[in-house]
Amino acid sequence: MSTNNYMEQAEANLLHTYNRYQIVLEKGEDVYLFDTNGNKYLDFAAGIAVNSLGYSNQEYKDALKEQIDRLMHVSNLYYNQPLAEAGEKLIKASGLDKVFFTNSGTEAIEGAIKAARKYAYDKDKKTDHEIIAMNHSFHGRSLGALSVTGNPHYQEAFKPLIGGISFADFNDLESVKALINDKTCAIILEPIQGEGGIYPATQEFLEGVRKLCDDNDILLIFDEIQCGMGRTGTMFAWQGYGVKPDIMTCAKALGCGVPVGAFVMNNKSASLVPGDHGTTYGGNPLVCTAVSKVFDIYDKEGILDHVKEVSEYLVQKLDMLVEKYECITQRRGAGLMQGLILNKAANPVILKALENGLILITAGENVIRIVPPLVITKKHVDEMIGKLEKSLV
Ligand SMILES: *Cc1c(COP(=O)(O)O)cnc(C)c1O
Numbered sequence: 507m508s509t510n511n512y513m514e515q516a517e518a519n520l521l522h523t524y525n526r527y528q529i530v531l532e533k534g535e536d537v538y539l540f541d542t543n544g545n546k547y548l549d550f551a552a553g554i555a556v557n558s559l560g561y562s563n564q565e566y567k568d569a570l571k572e573q574i575d576r577l578m579h580v581s582n583l584y585y586n587q588p589l590a591e592a593g594e595k596l597i598k599a600s601g602l603d604k605v606f607f608t609n610s611g612t613e614a615i616e617g618a619i620k621a622a623r624k625y626a627y628d629k630d631k632k633t634d635h636e637i638i639a640m641n642h643s644f645h646g647r648s649l650g651a652l653s654v655t656g657n658p659h660y661q662e663a664f665k666p667l668i669g670g671i672s673f674a675d676f677n678d679l680e681s682v683k684a685l686i687n688d689k690t691c692a693i694i695l696e697p698i699q700g701e702g703g704i705y706p707a708t709q710e711f712l713e714g715v716r717k718l719c720d721d722n723d724i725l726l727i728f729d730e731i732q733c734g735m736g737r738t739g740t741m742f743a744w745q746g747y748g749v750k751p752d753i754m755t756c757a758k759a760l761g762c763g764v765p766v767g768a769f770v771m772n773n774k775s776a777s778l779v780p781g782d783h784g785t786t787y788g789g790n791p792l793v794c795t796a797v798s799k800v801f802d803i804y805d806k807e808g809i810l811d812h813v814k815e816v817s818e819y820l821v822q823k824l825d826m827l828v829e830k831y832e833c834i835t836q837r838r839g840a841g842l843m844q845g846l847i848l849n850k851a852a853n854p855v856i857l858k859a860l861e862n863g864l865i866l867i868t869a870g871e872n873v874i875r876i877v878p879p880l881v882i883t884k885k886h887v888d889e890m891i892g893k894l895e896k897s898l899v
Pocket residue numbers: 610611612613644645646647696700701729730731732733757758
């Protein structure tokens with residue numbers, strides 16, 4: 507079947523919730539993707555910050571293949587070995603105490619919201635607790651996660667959402683303070699806002715929010731779904747700030763390609779007990795084999811140090827582009843989570859880049875988002891810069 511036929515077949519049958527780019531991706535190798543016409547693309551999007559190990563990590567693939575032959579799914583009514591191992595590795599990497607595995611990021615957010623509400627409920631037996639979220643945040647598409655997503659356009663048609671949510675301005679501590687009252691049970695934020703346009707939190711803001719939470723017995727939830735798993739050079743972005751949350755959400759690169767998420771919490775926030783929460787697939791042997799292997803490989807291959815080194819080079823090169831091109835007004839980000847802010851729409855550049863064999867994505871109207879596999883080298887950075895420069899004009 508030809509490429510056009512695949513696209514027609516898909517559009518005839520799939521709900522049209524995405525304006526997809528006009529390529530059909532078929533296979534991956536190293537940090538490159540290939541389409542059904544044989545075109546090769548340097549991948550600086552990584553399936554939206556998912557494929558941190560690229561496409562050719564043999565150890566990762568072999569582990570999954572073996573696990574498929576052994577056991578793919580049981581249920582959470584029983585223990586399984588990969589689940590036990592993955593849980594221990596995530597707890598060790600985070601320094602938190604308890605984890606619940608989910609199938610996606612949005613479900614991790616649901617769990618975090620439930621844990622926070624239950625914590626507050628256990629304290630005062632009231633059912634009117636409130637959560638403070640941030641403008642321009644993104645936490646997912648299920649109704650709970652959508653309720654804390656600070657983007658009116660995503661929310662409007664789906665109201666009424668869950669109640670008791672108010673929105674502060676990111677990096678504006680006074681705006682958070684103004685919303686706190688005796689019903690507030692949690693504050694949720696991304697240490698680096700992703701979809702909202704690649705905005706890193708300031709050190710003072712995270713420290714200030716942590717103190718507000720401590721002073722008022724409010725749980726601090728960090729959404730590390732995009733900025734976590736080594737993307738900024740520490741396993742979790744908050745570790746780079748030295749500001750620890752009570753609850754953290756993970757997904758995206760947690761399994762490097764299998765659908766898995768998690769909410770991870772300290773003992774104080776571990777409020778959910780049998781009957782409160784559950785999932786059929788969450789933490790099954792297949793996805794937990796991936797999670798477990800990902801932690802092993804990060805460790806063995808020194809991924810965090812590698813990210814620190816190669817991202818320094820990337821930042822240098824991106825800053826040169828900011829100097830050189832009038833249409834690029836700014837660079838924002840940390841590690842291998844970078845945004846180039848344009849004085850025009852970003853999508854035409856993304857389309858041009860695709861023609862030039864480079865996959866990039868946007869983060870809002872005028873931001874080019876750069877979230878490559880964490881295993882890229884300086885050579886790939888040079889190749890990306892060359893292709894991007896060709897796409898800017
Ligand atoms: C992608 C993302 C989510 C949602 O994750 P899904 O797996 O798409 O449900 C939530 N929060 C952040 C910060 C994200 O980047």
